[in-house]
Amino acid sequence: ENEIKDFVSTSQFKVTAEFKVKTTTKPLLATLNKRFDKKEEVIEFLKACIGATFTIKSVEKRPAKQSPAPPFTTSTLQQEASRKFGYSVSKTMMVAQQLYEAGYITYMRTDSVNLSKDAQTFAEAEIKKSFGEKYVKIRTYKTKSKGAQEAHEAIRPTNLGNHKIETGDASAKRLYDLIWKRTIASQMADAELEKTTINIDISSRKENYITQGEIIVFDGFLKVYSVSADEDIEIEELASQLPDLKEGENVDLITSKAQQTYTQKPPRYNEASLVKKLEDLGIGRPSTYAPTISTIQKREYIVKEDRAPLQRTVQIISLLNNQIEEKTIEENYSAEKSKLFPTDIGTIVNNFLVENFRDIIDYNFTADIEKEFDEVAEGNKNWRKVIGAFYKPFHKEVVDVAENSEKTSGERLIGVDPKTGNNIYAKIGRFGPMVQLGETSNEEKPKFASMRKDQRIDEITLEEALVLFEMPRNVGTYDDVEVIVNLGRFGPYIKYGTTNVSIPKTEDPYKIELAACIEIIKNKPSKEKKVLKTFPDSEIEVLEGMYGPYIKSNGANYKIPKGRKIEDLTFEDCTKIIEEAPKKKTTKRTTTKAAPKKTAAKKTSATKTTKVAKK
Incomplete structure (x- = not known):
């Protein structure tokens, strides 16, 4: 979080272009091999492109291979289940525990990537049977994590012949499918690719446009499984297949666009990436990752939540039909989903x-x-x-x-109240973050107000703090009684005479108007019990309760037998139900007097007192 706060974002212009080629109607997309810092540099470059000749400088084709990831450890299972399914680390471990107890997978708390010889033999047979012999490549992996104990083998299905499981809920089926695919893929052949890079020369400039593409020659393990990338990592998308072009061939520029881009701040941790960091640092063991993350959330040291994106202005400069155009657009950025915040x-x-x-x-x-x-x-x-x-x-x-050491509350001076001239502080109080108007050392008692959930001690401004002191708010009167909005220990509420009504989470207590308050007051659930039936000259009543109708007499409640219709109940029926009701057992409390303790003889020698630190 400190790295994110200290990060200063800088901007550059990324230039892309579309070219028309003879062999296809689909435009060829390319990116300039240089980024510009200033708008003036972009305009100068685009002007130079007007009337320029664009020539294929080189076409490079090279083979490439992609190898499968090793079988799952506890850490990598938690990370992949988070990326693919959005599971928390605790949910992944709970589901994995169920699969283990049902006998579907091996022990799920492990830091080893090794498979037993038997497992490799079964995997080989299953791959040959399902995909053919050319897809087999038996591998033995070595763990790279710090301090790995490798007491158990990697997480794998106990029977690789079971591609799916029929029992269990949807979460269990999805996780088992993930484990099966990863295990099988780890013993399969590499995927064979062909990567193509095309450089396009600009007659009027020294920069080049570059486009890259790749095609799969042999799918290998990709037939079964592909690893997900972290959402915060930018991956340059490659064209699946590029048109057949030759060196020296000319292409026509359709359009070129320079868009302002910003450097990204370090990504916040989600649960999966935090597990990876713990593993990289050698902190904890497979059995402690999930409990550690759960504990700091339960103690409210961190929260996991989504945060709405911010907006910023982005400049776009385009060259189309030999004309340069400039415009600005609003771009969303910094949206956070299921991220961990201190x-x-x-x-x-x-x-x-x-x-x-x-x-x-x-x-x-x-x-x-x-x-x-x-x-x-x-x-x-x-x-x-x-x-x-x-x-x-x-x-x-x-x-x-x-x-x-001194007691700390994280106190921060925000500013000075323009009305009273007193200082305003943000700090941690007994019931959480709050703001304080005035000094505790003064004769006049300071005022306190709780901070909102979306506010932080190190970020709250003076203007935001002043709004918090507006509570309680008098929003008007209803039937000649004042309607007061206030904040309580259990959240915002409306005080109407002697009645307090909670304000729904959908309403903002700082902005709620009188009309909305009246509606909430009117819709407040009544605590009065609904009377269904009474009898003349009798205190016996039939009332509607939380769990259905019942009889009340002399302050005691009696259950109405099933099948009895309320409208048919007579006074005699109610009396009979009361008489036949089982008597409540009462147990008499007995107390025994403790024998007086013997007093120890006082020691004449002086005793040394020591100060004991509270745990």
């Missing part, structure tokens, strides 16, 4: 830990501890010595921080 409390806790426990928070610390634990597991180190070497200095550090 909360204010998460940021403050993190800053506190980094400041006071830098050695513990260091990435290498966790990786080094994992290595030591491995040595303990292998019998090469004594666990008491390992824990002792860590705990003694750590305990001393904790006590020192507890006694000497």
Whole structure:
């Protein structure tokens, strides 16, 4: 998040062109091999293209191969299920656990990419049977992840003859299908491709237009499976097949377009990419990735959410029919889907830990501890010595921080209130992020207001903070009673006389008008029970309850037997139901007096008091 905040985006102009060729009616698309920083440079280039000759400078064809990805580890399964299906890491592990318990797949917590010899033999037979012998290429993979234990083989189906499973829900079927395809593909032949690159020379400039394309000569493993790319990684799209062109051949320019593009900020983590980062840093084990991410979400140190795109103006300069045109368009950017964002409390806790426990928070610390634990597991180190070497200095550090560090609330001065001249602060309070008007040290008590969920301590402006102090809002009167909108511990509500009504999430409490408030008040569910039947000179009533009609008498409730029609119930029927109702058992509470404790003799020697740090 700090890298994203510090990132400064710069813009350049990317130039593309369409050319007319003799062998096809479809235009040939190409990109200039240079990007321009300034608009003036673009216009100068496009002017030079007017009347220029465009010649095929070179046509290069070269073979290429694409190899399959190794079978799944816990980490790669979580990443691929997130990319292909949008599963959270906890959902992936839950579904994988169900498949494992049902006997469909091998153990799903593993960092190994190896398959057993039996599995390779079964895969070979299945590939020959389903696709033919030329598709077989048995491989043995080696793990590249830091500190991998490889205690289990890779995640694979227990029976590769089962292409699908018939039992289980849709999630289980999809995940099994993914695991089967990845396992089979890992033992299949490489895909053979032919990549073509065409360079187009411009008679009036030294730059070249370049176009690339590729065709699949032999599909190999691609017949079964292809790995998904991360959504934040830009991939240059290649034309599937380029027209047959020869060196020295001329092509005609149809149009050329320069569009302003911006450098992208570092992508935020989603759950899958965070798992990959943890694995790369050697932090955690296959069994701890999902619980770690779930824990920091439950503690509200981070939130997973979507955020709407922002908008920016983009310049486009085009050359068409020897005429240069300029225009601007609005472009959406920075949309976030299922991304992880640090909360204010998460940021403050993190800053506190980094400041006071830098050695513990260091990435290498966790990786080094994992290595030591491995040595303990292998019998090469004594666990008491390992824990002792860590705990003694750590305990001393904790006590020192507890006694000497200052309490932190992440307080930030936003500005000065124009009405009172008092300072306004943003900070963490007892019930979450809030703003404070005035000083706690002054005789006059400061005012407090809760921040909205979409506001952050380090980003909220003075104008936004002032709006928060508008609560409670008097929006008008209804039947001569004031209608007040306010924020409570459980969310925004309307106060109408002695009645409080919650405001729906679809309404903004800072903008809601009187008419909408009246509608909410009118539609408030009544707490009064609906009376279905009464009897003269009797307190017995038949009422409509949450779970159906019932009889009420002397403050007690009685269930009406099934099959009895309410309209047919008489006073005698109700009396009989009350008399025949099972009596409630009452248990008498007995208390025993505890024997008085013996008082210990007072020690005459002075006792030393020590300050104990709270856990």
